[in-house]
Amino acid sequence: MTTKPTRSKRATVHDVALEAGVSRGTVSRYVNGERYVSAAAREAIEAAIAKVGYVPNTAARNLVMQRTQAVGFIVHEPHSLFVEDPNIGEILLGANTRLSEADHQMAVLIVDTERDTDRVARYLSGGLVDGVIIVSARADDPVTRVVDRLRLPAAYVGHPPGAAGSASFVVIDNVGAAASITRRLMETGRRRIGMIAAALDRDSGADRLSGFREALGDAFDEALVEPVPLYSYSAGRDGMRRLLDRAPDLDGVFAASDAVAAGAIEAIKESGRSVPDDIGVVGFDDSAWAQRTTPALSTVRQPAAGLGAEAARLVLARLRGDEPATEVRLDCDIVWRGSA
Amino acid sequence: MTTKPTRSKRATVHDVALEAGVSRGTVSRYVNGERYVSAAAREAIEAAIAKVGYVPNTAARNLVMQRTQAVGFIVHEPHSLFVEDPNIGEILLGANTRLSEADHQMAVLIVDTERDTDRVARYLSGGLVDGVIIVSARADDPVTRVVDRLRLPAAYVGHPPGAAGSASFVVIDNVGAAASITRRLMETGRRRIGMIAAALDRDSGADRLSGFREALGDAFDEALVEPVPLYSYSAGRDGMRRLLDRAPDLDGVFAASDAVAAGAIEAIKESGRSVPDDIGVVGFDDSAWAQRTTPALSTVRQPAAGLGAEAARLVLARLRGDEPATEVRLDCDIVWRGSA
DNA sequence: TTGTAGGCGTTATCAA
DNA sequence: TTGATAACGCCTACAA
Numbered sequence: 001m002t003t004k005p006t007r008s009k010r011a012t013v014h015d016v017a018l019e020a021g022v023s024r025g026t027v028s029r030y031v032n033g034e035r036y037v038s039a040a041a042r043e044a045i046e047a048a049i050a051k052v053g054y055v056p057n058t059a060a061r062n063l064v065m066q067r068t069q070a071v072g073f074i075v076h077e078p079h080s081l082f083v084e085d086p087n088i089g090e091i092l093l094g095a096n097t098r099l100s101e102a103d104h105q106m107a108v109l110i111v112d113t114e115r116d117t118d119r120v121a122r123y124l125s126g127g128l129v130d131g132v133i134i135v136s137a138r139a140d141d142p143v144t145r146v147v148d149r150l151r152l153p154a155a156y157v158g159h160p161p162g163a164a165g166s167a168s169f170v171v172i173d174n175v176g177a178a179a180s181i182t183r184r185l186m187e188t189g190r191r192r193i194g195m196i197a198a199a200l201d202r203d204s205g206a207d208r209l210s211g212f213r214e215a216l217g218d219a220f221d222e223a224l225v226e227p228v229p230l231y232s233y234s235a236g237r238d239g240m241r242r243l244l245d246r247a248p249d250l251d252g253v254f255a256a257s258d259a260v261a262a263g264a265i266e267a268i269k270e271s272g273r274s275v276p277d278d279i280g281v282v283g284f285d286d287s288a289w290a291q292r293t294t295p296a297l298s299t300v301r302q303p304a305a306g307l308g309a310e311a312a313r314l315v316l317a318r319l320r321g322d323e324p325a326t327e328v329r330l331d332c333d334i335v336w337r338g339s340a
Numbered sequence: 341m342t343t344k345p346t347r348s349k350r351a352t353v354h355d356v357a358l359e360a361g362v363s364r365g366t367v368s369r370y371v372n373g374e375r376y377v378s379a380a381a382r383e384a385i386e387a388a389i390a391k392v393g394y395v396p397n398t399a400a401r402n403l404v405m406q407r408t409q410a411v412g413f414i415v416h417e418p419h420s421l422f423v424e425d426p427n428i429g430e431i432l433l434g435a436n437t438r439l440s441e442a443d444h445q446m447a448v449l450i451v452d453t454e455r456d457t458d459r460v461a462r463y464l465s466g467g468l469v470d471g472v473i474i475v476s477a478r479a480d481d482p483v484t485r486v487v488d489r490l491r492l493p494a495a496y497v498g499h500p501p502g503a504a505g506s507a508s509f510v511v512i513d514n515v516g517a518a519a520s521i522t523r524r525l526m527e528t529g530r531r532r533i534g535m536i537a538a539a540l541d542r543d544s545g546a547d548r549l550s551g552f553r554e555a556l557g558d559a560f561d562e563a564l565v566e567p568v569p570l571y572s573y574s575a576g577r578d579g580m581r582r583l584l585d586r587a588p589d590l591d592g593v594f595a596a597s598d599a600v601a602a603g604a605i606e607a608i609k610e611s612g613r614s615v616p617d618d619i620g621v622v623g624f625d626d627s628a629w630a631q632r633t634t635p636a637l638s639t640v641r642q643p644a645a646g647l648g649a650e651a652a653r654l655v656l657a658r659l660r661g662d663e664p665a666t667e668v669r670l671d672c673d674i675v676w677r678g679s680a
Numbered sequence: 681t682t683g684t685a686g687g688c689g690t691t692a693t694c695a696a
Numbered sequence: 697t698t699g700a701t702a703a704c705g706c707c708t709a710c711a712a
Contacts, residue, residue: 010467013706023683029708038682041681056705057466058465059403060704062688063688063690079433096456110446116436119445126397128398128399294634362699369698378698396689402704405690467705
């Protein structure tokens with residue numbers, strides 16, 4: 001007579017207690033490594049656990065303990081970006097490392113479609129995580145609302161426009177980085193430097209323009225700034241065409257992102273000019289684009305892993321009840337390649 | 341007299357019931373959209389919910405329902421690969437889409453360090469997910485062991501060597517794809533075709549070599565196969581250097597991955613030869629590398645999103661109690677660019 | 681050092 | 697339609 005081969009119920013503390021001839025309390029104490037468990041009891045319990053194949057049910061434990069030792073990592077990228085942006089992977093890993101050190105599990109939740117939004121919001125409100133890290137959040141979607149409403153300890157990577165109160169934000173120093181790379185461009189001897197300024201309605205876009213202006217100082221010329229709506233290749237190409245029409249004597253350009261820069265390079269080449277001889281080009285992000293252009297882009301590298309780690313540090317602090325900084329700003333490196 | 345501003349306890353069904361003047365059962369029925377709730381009760385409950393700010397506790401629900409509507413997605417990649425392999429992102433998205441349609445939450449768990457392994461294993465055994473998708477598993481680590489032991493419904497993307505019994509595996513047809521692209525290379529008129537064979541200790545690596553050998557048939561020459569340990573750029577470059585030393589008359593090479601191919605192209609160029617005129621190069625994966633080389637790589641494209649979707653489909657089937665196929669093999673496309 | 685019993689927030693069964 | 701009440705699996709006083 002064998003046991004039924006059908007899905008057998010998982011063993012519980014109760015089963016172990018029965019098998020070992022002790023009480024559930026004692027089993028629980030043993031499992032949690034507390035003292036006050038006699039050698040005899042310990043042995044009996046160990047044998048029983050092995051025999052019935054007991055494995056603790058975290059869900060039940062979480063329920064009674066009112067904490068999960070888990071934090072959610074929500075990524076809310078447009079489909080394409082998620083696949084090709086190397087930064088996001090680095091951020092993930094950076095956060096995971098920090099959380100892992102603190103013995104917290106990180107659960108990545110992907111928001112891709114509309115449906116996902118609500119499901120993730122439910123997941124978060126369900127008490128399955130103690131806190132949350134959010135990258136590239138929308139200002140006002142169900143996810144951020146739920147986080148707000150629940151006062152779920154949170155840290156954002158990036159600062160969604162109009163973001164609310166009680167969370168932390170970790171951002172890169174867009175102004176400083178833009179200024180640095182612009183200065184570097186000036187130091188190579190460029191005299192008429194323009195900018196393709198993208199997404200001026202976002203903090204990142206506006207800040208990069210500020211940095212550019214700051215670096216140029218008196219040499220700043222409003223007419224050499226070409227605003228484009230998006231951080232995209234085609235926006236960069238079109239913007240550069242217009243800029244070249246307006247200022248044929250341009251000899252340097254700062255594109256607000258690598259994709260924009262790649263587009264700009266195409267426009268420059270089609271105008272018969274060469275990069276970097278006639279016009280030096282610098283970008284921003286050190287994304288996959290930066291390696292794909294010819295010549296490869298000089299650009300700003302985001303400290304992606306650092307962003308993740310810092311975000312993790314901030315939620316962990318909040319979990320401990322601290323009130324960490326509301327915004328921390330990380331410096332970027334410049335990588336100098338062939339385009340300027 | 342205001343409410344205490346300190347962390348107020350979250351409202352429960354109990355609170356709502358009290359406030360609405362009905363029983364907990366009725367509230368529960370309302371929340372779950374069952375019928376048999378009178379209009380009067382409904383209104384009272386809705387008001388109460390709004391007033392006390394009730395949000396259901398999923399953890400508690402999971403405990404009593406004995407299911408979570410969540411499946412874990414475990415990625416167990418070496419650090420660097422995770423960051424740069426676009427396939428993993430696609431797989432993720434493919435799986436998420438399918439799970440989302442079935443109204444299941446996907447939780448990505450990253451295994452990066454040793455510590456992660458155990459924590460993830462605990463997470464899985466804790467009853468926090470109903471099933472699990474595993475990409476690039478190790479043959480015998482705590483994670484796979486726990487999955488086995490718990491008979492957790494599982495689907496693997498890729499087939500870890502020596503993998504056990506009751507799960508499903510979704511793989512690409514490495515042999516077939518390698519043979520196809522090798523044949524294609526032969527059809528362009530190459531006569532002395534070598535291979536940089538990476539990661540021969542993995543199924544993928546060994547299978548790609550098999551396909552290569554199969555396509556070449558009698559023309560196969562053991563001496564033209566250069567084994568390298570990893571799917572990496574530097575391994576490809578170094579391997580190609582050795583191969584060229586040994587066989588200067590080579591006119592075609594199949595690199596076991598795009599990164600390897602990119603490295604190979606560098607070595608070919610530094611030897612003074614040109615691609616594709618002197619030597620045709622083909623890769624595998626259609627990763628970011630493939631677009632980055634000059635000329636761009638002819639390569640094998642993995643149906644990455646399909647892999648994820650299929651894996652999701654398989655766990656979902658198991659969750660329903662079905663016994664789906666134990667291995668499903670997906671075909672790859674060839675994308676022909678300038679490198680051969 | 682151990683056992684008892686109450687509670688974590690839900691759902692589900694069964695009378696009423 | 698509704699309300700008790702018993703699980704779900706675990707932790708934790710408290711008493712012994």
